[in-house]
Amino acid sequence: MTDKDSVLQLLCAALRTEGLLLRGGFHPEPDDDAPPGTATLLLVGNAGPEMWYAFEKGRRRGTDRLNDWTRRVLSGVADRFGAAAIFPFDGPPYAPFFGWARQAEAVSESPIGMMIHPAYGLWHAWRGALAFRDKLAVPEFQPVPRSCDGCNDKPCRTACPVDAFRDGTYDVAACAAHLRTEAGADCMALGCRARRACPIGSDHIYAPAQARFHMRAFLRNQPP
Ligand code: B12
Incomplete structure (x- = not known):
């Protein structure tokens, strides 16, 4: 295992303890609108119930909004790994999460606009992105046919x-x-x-x- 692989594994583990998932990543080109100097962009999100449990446990006295909790938790992880955190809710202008997600994992646009995932369907979201100056190995994914193409009834x-x-x-x-x-x-x-x-x-x-x-x-x- 190389150092770069182990960074990814440590990061996955750190996210998992917060109920979050490393959704995927890519190496941005200048027209991807990543922060200048970003060599690797990793997307972080939720699917399944784990984030909800972690949020309920970790939020402050029930008044914490999900975005506040996300900012606190993900900024902490970003600091530990030497990355900059970017959030989907900061804006306008908003960071182009749909465009980033298409390059990072097997999602495609559903007939109702949201991105559909072959396993999670419409029940997932992105909570942030981590921008690294180093070129890290990114999780590989198999591009799949658009999930909704085979759905006749829609x-x-x-x-x-x-x-x-x-x-x-x-x-x-x-x-x-x-x-x-x-x-x-x-x-x-x-x-x-x-x-x-x-x-x-x-x-x-x-x-x-x-x-x-x-x-x-x-x-x-x-x-x-
Ligand atoms: C602005 C925004 C909204 C606006 C939508 C404005 C509009 N005209 O439609 C409002 C506040 C209404 C909204 C609502 C929701 N949103 Co919204 N939203 C965003 C946000 C922050 C920015 C989008 C944007 O302007 N991008 C810039 C423009 C240039 O790019 P664009 O691709 O053309 O953006 C368009 C679409 O993203 C669309 N859009 C945004 N949200 C939604 C939700 C639905 C259901 C649909 C069909 C379209 C849509 O509106 C944008 C402008 O036209 C993104 C996060 C991000 N940074 O991308 C989340 C995001 C798109 N939203 C998301 C979600 C989940 C929702 C909700 C379903 C949340 C909820 N309550 O469960 C709701 C829908 C309510 C419902 N009935 O269920 C997710 C989608 C995840 C996915 N699987 O695809 C995102 C990616 C946020 C995330 N944390 O993951 N949203």
């Missing part, structure tokens, strides 16, 4: 009660207005119905407590 497209994903766009105002009504209680309690309609990765669906948390956080930030 139930994600039609499951939204207010058709917020028609024409390949996301009508945020219609979504938020619906969530504030009685009829939106189902999405609020269990998570977005369009997302839940997807058959891929359904065993990774967020548990109700996590789904409710994300939906409330989303709605809190939408204009009335």
Whole structure:
């Protein structure tokens, strides 16, 4: 094993203790919009219940927002490994996580805009990226056919009660207005119905407590 491999293994272990996953990485070119001087960009995220458990355990007195917890935890890991942390929620302008993710792991765009993963389906997210000045070995991944190409019904497209994903766009105002009504209680309690309609990765669906948390956080930030 080379030193570079062992850095990656130590990093994976450090992230795992925080419930986070090393999702993948790549060596950015100038037009990838990575911070100047970045030789390796590693993406960090969540899938499965581990991040939720770590967050519930580690957040401060229940008032900590997920983004605050993420910043604290991931900045700590970045410091220990000599990297700079970049967060998807810092902006605008926002860091181009979709473009980075496409180069780092086997994700593709779903009919409702979000990125779909062959194993996790729509039940995953990126919490940050770690920018290194050194060229590190990055995890290899096999590009896979687009997960949604073989899905004839595309139930994600039609499951939204207010058709917020028609024409390949996301009508945020219609979504938020619906969530504030009685009829939106189902999405609020269990998570977005369009997302839940997807058959891929359904065993990774967020548990109700996590789904409710994300939906409330989303709605809190939408204009009335
Ligand atoms: C701004 C933003 C939003 C805005 C969307 C604005 C819009 N016009 O649609 C708002 C606040 C509404 C939003 C909502 C959500 N978002 Co959002 N969002 C972002 C953010 C911070 C920046 C995107 C951006 O402007 N990029 C720059 C432009 C130039 O690039 P772009 O690719 O064209 O960006 C567009 C898409 O990203 C799209 N978009 C953003 N979020 C979402 C969510 C959905 C469901 C869809 C269809 C599209 C979409 O809107 C952007 C502008 O048009 C990204 C993180 C990042 N840094 O990329 C997360 C991100 C795209 N969101 C994400 C998620 C998960 C959500 C939520 C589902 C969170 C939740 N509550 O569970 C919600 C949707 C609510 C619901 N009903 O379930 C994830 C997607 C993960 C994935 N698997 O693909 C990201 C990558 C964040 C993360 N931590 O991983 N989001």
